[in-house]
Amino acid sequence: MIKKLKNILCLLTxxxxxxxxxxxxxxxxxxxxxxxxxxxxxxxxIYSYQKKLDRVQSNNLSNVHLGQYSDESFGLIRSxxxxxxxxxxxxxxxxxxxxxxxxGSDTDIRIIDEEEELINVxxxxxxxxxxxxxxxxxxxxxxxxxxxNSSSDSDGDGLTDIxxxxxxxxxxxxDSDGDGxxxxxxxxNEGYDSNKRVYEIxxxxxxxxxxxxxxxxxxxxxxSPLDPNNNFESETEYYSDFNFYENGYAGRLLFDxxxxxxxxxxxxxxxxxxxxxxxxxxxEINYYETPRVRIPLDLNFFQSKxxxxxxxxxxxxxxxxxxxxxxxxxHADNFSDDLYMILDISNAGIVLQYNYNFYNTNGxxxxxxxxxxxxxxxxxxxxGGVHVNQYNNLHGNNRLVEEGLTDKIVxxxxxxxxxxxxxxxxxxxxxxxLKNFKEKDVLIxxxxxxxxxxxxxSSPDINILPKRLYLYSYDNGDPIEDYNKDFTEAFTxxxxxxxxxxxGGLLQYDSNNMPVSYKFNVTNHIANIIRYDSxxxxxxxxxxxxxNDINLKNAFLSDEQKIKVPAHSLTYPFPVIxxxxxxxxxxxxxxxxxxxxxxxx
Numbered sequence: 001m002i003k004k005l006k007n008i009l010c011l012l013t014x015x016x017x018x019x020x021x022x023x024x025x026x027x028x029x030x031x032x033x034x035x036x037x038x039x040x041x042x043x044x045x046i047y048s049y050q051k052k053l054d055r056v057q058s059n060n061l062s063n064v065h066l067g068q069y070s071d072e073s074f075g076l077i078r079s080x081x082x083x084x085x086x087x088x089x090x091x092x093x094x095x096x097x098x099x100x101x102x103x104g105s106d107t108d109i110r111i112i113d114e115e116e117e118l119i120n121v122x123x124x125x126x127x128x129x130x131x132x133x134x135x136x137x138x139x140x141x142x143x144x145x146x147x148x149n150s151s152s153d154s155d156g157d158g159l160t161d162i163x164x165x166x167x168x169x170x171x172x173x174x175d176s177d178g179d180g181x182x183x184x185x186x187x188x189n190e191g192y193d194s195n196k197r198v199y200e201i202x203x204x205x206x207x208x209x210x211x212x213x214x215x216x217x218x219x220x221x222x223x224s225p226l227d228p229n230n231n232f233e234s235e236t237e238y239y240s241d242f243n244f245y246e247n248g249y250a251g252r253l254l255f256d257x258x259x260x261x262x263x264x265x266x267x268x269x270x271x272x273x274x275x276x277x278x279x280x281x282x283x284e285i286n287y288y289e290t291p292r293v294r295i296p297l298d299l300n301f302f303q304s305k306x307x308x309x310x311x312x313x314x315x316x317x318x319x320x321x322x323x324x325x326x327x328x329x330x331h332a333d334n335f336s337d338d339l340y341m342i343l344d345i346s347n348a349g350i351v352l353q354y355n356y357n358f359y360n361t362n363g364x365x366x367x368x369x370x371x372x373x374x375x376x377x378x379x380x381x382x383x384g385g386v387h388v389n390q391y392n393n394l395h396g397n398n399r400l401v402e403e404g405l406t407d408k409i410v411x412x413x414x415x416x417x418x419x420x421x422x423x424x425x426x427x428x429x430x431x432x433x434l435k436n437f438k439e440k441d442v443l444i445x446x447x448x449x450x451x452x453x454x455x456x457x458s459s460p461d462i463n464i465l466p467k468r469l470y471l472y473s474y475d476n477g478d479p480i481e482d483y484n485k486d487f488t489e490a491f492t493x494x495x496x497x498x499x500x501x502x503x504g505g506l507l508q509y510d511s512n513n514m515p516v517s518y519k520f521n522v523t524n525h526i527a528n529i530i531r532y533d534s535x536x537x538x539x540x541x542x543x544x545x546x547x548n549d550i551n552l553k554n555a556f557l558s559d560e561q562k563i564k565v566p567a568h569s570l571t572y573p574f575p576v577i578x579x580x581x582x583x584x585x586x587x588x589x590x591x592x593x594x595x596x597x598x599x600x601x
Contacts, residue, residue, distance in 0.1 A: 039445060042437065044594045046449065048541075048580035049419040050406045054560070056414050057553040058389040059238035061571050062546070063128070064348075065389050066332055067340035069206055069464070073457040074412065074575040076394040077340065080331035082219050082244050084322055085350060086384030090306065090315040093379065094356040098311025110359040112372065116310070119376070120353040121302045123216060123255070123328070125383070126292040126344040127263070130200040138165030142200040143172055158184045168194035199291055201263050203342035205464055205574070210337040211260045216297060218251030219244060219327035223386035237554055240391040240414055240570075245329050254298045258334070261341075263291045271376040293343065297350070307354060322385065331390075340573065348383040391415070391573070408454060409592075411469065412575035413543050417565065419474050420449075420539040422529075422594055427536050438530055446597040447526035451541075452517045452590035457577040462515055464574040466543040468497050469505040469518045470566055474540035477552040477564030481524040500547050517590075518578070526596060542569040543576070 065079035091097055094114035105111045132141050137150035139161045146152035150162040157164075157174040169183050170176035170192060176183055177191035221244055226232040244250070266289035270282055305325055309315050314324035358375040361367075391414040410416045421427050423434045430438070451469070458465065472479055486503040498506065508517045528534035542565065549568040556562055579590050 039597060039599050042596050042598065044423050044433065044596070046581065046592045046594050047421040047425050048406060048409050048592060049421070050408075050410060050580075051417045051419055052558040053415055053417065053565070054556045054558045055239040055241040056391075056555040056565065056570050057237045058240040058391065058414070058570060059236070059386055061387075061389055061553075061567065062346075062549075063203070063342050063571050064125075064330075064345045064387060065340070065342055065391070065573060066330060067206070067212070067338075068332075068335050069338045069340040069574065071459050071575060073459075073577060074393075074410070077412075077573055078392040078394070079340070079573065080243075080245070080329070080390050081345075081387060082221075082223070082327055082329050082390070083345065083348075083383045083387035084219075084223055084327040084385030085325060086382040087315075087318055087321040089317055090310070090321070090379070090381070093307060093310050093354065094377065095358070102311075109367070109370070110361070112357055112359050114356040114358075116307050116354045116356040118299045118303045118307055118352060118354045120351070121297040121299055122351040122353075123295050123297055123330075123348075124266075124289070124292050124351055124380075125294075125330075125348040126290050127204060128202040128342065128344050129290055130202050131197065135162075137161035137171065139171045140198060140200060143198060157182060168192070170194075170196075172198065193285065195285070195288055196265060197288065197290075199263075199265075201291060204261070205340045206338035207336075208261055208263070208339065210335055210339040211258050212332045212336065212339060213258050213334040214255065214293075214295060214330075214332045215253065216255040216295070217245065217253055217329040218301070218325070219249060219329050220251040221249040222323065222326050223388070225386050236386070238386070238388040239556075240389060242388075243390055243392070244388075245331055250329050252298070252301055254301060254328070255295050257295075259295065261293070261339075265289065265291060266294055271378065293341070302350075302352065306352070318385075327385075328383070342571070342573075345383055345387055350381040350383070352379045352381070353377070354379075389414075389570070406580050408457070409451065409541065409578040409580040410575060411466070411541065411543050411578065413545075413569040413572045416575070417569070418541040418580070420471075420541055422526075422536055422539070427538055441601050442530070442598040443601055444523060444527040444530055444596060444598050446521065447523045448595050449520040449522055449592075450517055450595070451519075451578045451592060453515060454577045454579050459574070465507060465515055466572055466574065466576050467507050468544050468547060469520075469576075470542055470544035470547065470569060471505060471520050471522070472540045472542075472566060474538040474563075477540070477566060479550055480522065480539070481528065482520075482522050485524055497545060497547055505544070505547070522594075526594070530596075540565070542566060543572045543574075544568050545572040 064081040064083070066081065067079060069077045071077070093116045096111055096114065100111055101113055130140065130142070133139065134141055134147045135144070135150040137144070137152070139154050141147035143154060144152065144161065145154040151160045153159065154161050155172050155174050159169070161171040164171040164183065169189060174182050177186070177189045179186070179191060183189070223238070224236050227234050227236040267285040268287050268289060270284055270286045306315065314320050353376060355374045355376055358373055360371050360373050362369045362371070393412070393415050409418045411418060424431050449471070482503050483500060486500040488499065488501050490498040490501065502521055504520045505518055507515050508519055510516050529536050544566065546568040551567040552564045553567045553570060554562060555565045580592055
């Protein structure tokens with residue numbers, strides 16, 4: 001008995017070593033190691049059922065989508081969005097409220113009619129960008145010759161990156177100010193603006209030089225945040241298939257031009273000149289905004305809709321404002337080439353720049369030198385409140401829209417998910433193979449589901465393949481136990497969506513760095529079924545953009561059945577096609593199967 005117990009403890013130790021292995025980018029799974037002669041492996045079938053989503057709840061997701069992308073097998077993906085302006089109140093333009101201006105003052109001569117007048121209105125929607133700099137040397141990792149060493153010299157000018165960063169030079173240029181004198185010999189570099197930054201733009205796919213027609217309309221549909229059909233006690237559900245523009249809810253046209261993207265920083269000028277300095281700040285750049293879609297909007301519309309209503313009822317609170325100006329419709333067409341943008345709605349907004357009357361006392365009590373001058377100010381109104389992504393996917397390959405038990409798994413967050421049944425086509429059926437295995441005295445060391453990419457149908461552009469898939473309880477959307485028990489974290493800031501790497505679902509690469517498969521570790525889930533007779537629940541499979549987000553949204557299948565889907569699956573638009581069920585053929589090299597590593601005791 002003691003010897004038997006020692007063997008079990010030894011096997012547990014081996015199991016922990018295997019389960020904690022962080023080499024999750026290896027190809028496939030190696031379930032058998034000759035040095036552990038008492039460890040065996042067995043394979044069981046998995047049956048995949050294609051599920052077509054008719055529409056998904058797409059309000060208030062973590063990003064908004066704009067653009068189009070065509071996939072030879074999947075078809076054409078088109079997206080646009082609508083958004084409220086997230087206004088609490090707009091009390092003051094200029095220096096004083098409208099009520100103060102109207103009332104005037106017998107004691108403060110500065111209070112005058114400010115007569116605010118717009119000079120610029122911009123819609124600002126930032127790109128997601130990566131500015132990670134592991135060694136804090138002023139060069140982001142993408143361009144750093146050695147991102148782990150601040151003493152590296154990325155531009156090869158003889159000065160280290162950190163030296164140039166500290167003295168305000170450009171670590172990515174041998175001649176920061178462009179005066180013909182190399183940085184190592186230049187004693188004067190005032191022509192270089194050290195406030196500039198270099199960014200790695202994320203989440204823009206396709207031809208970044210493509211032109212397209214961008215249109216912005218006033219939204220005439222009231223986006224109620226709370227559902228009037230449920231006595232305003234729950235969030236209103238807005239679905240991806242409702243096109244506000246095509247359904248006639250577009251109001252005044254605010255922008256309509258052919259544009260292309262600019263990935264440069266956006267300079268923001270000073271609006272005031274500091275009298276204490278010799279320079280004229282009005283001619284200088286105050287700071288830089290991150291790269292973004294920035295387009296001018298109709299001045300007259302915003303002048304009459306917002307500026308001229310300072311202090312009036314439509315602007316005093318959010319409820320009034322949302323009824324007064326219900327939001328914006330942003331959509332695009334006539335693309336010269338595929339271009340798809342995932343944009344940062346949380347930092348998007350409307351920028352209002354305006355001139356107003358300012359009473360300048362020139363700092364003296366003598367009114368003889370007082371003047372009224374025109375000054376410039378800026379207000380920003382965030383986009384937010386309720387915002388809705390609109391997805392319009394046009395499928396070119398009809399075979400991919402077939403539902404039911406299929407030999408291919410098509411995954412696309414807003415359009416396709418898959419249901420997996422382990423061991424048998426009937427989740428509650430115990431096959432003879434499973435019964436025989438359950439009757440053995442075994443320790444489940446590791447259990448894995450490996451899903452191989454169909455290279456003949458999936459896009460050849462590896463940049464759009466989902467970097468990660470997600471496995472969950474199909475019936476209620478909840479995470480499975482292996483997700484809940486995985487507390488692993490990636491401590492490198494530049495890594496995105498890679499926590500819980502033991503649970504997995506990460507894209508696997510071969511020795512040539514080409515993507516081949518996805519792998520899940522489901523050891524706890526399988527052990528509960530084998531050893532403790534837990535329910536063999538159906539599993540949902542989808543893409544994911546954030547493994548830490550377990551929030552759920554509603555969706556309707558093509559037969560109008562309502563289900564729960566992970567919210568993070570709806571924010572990644574591109575498809576992947578995977579080898580699915582093969583009628584239980586476990587011998588197919590790249591087939592879908594469950595493989596279990598176990599020990600007898």
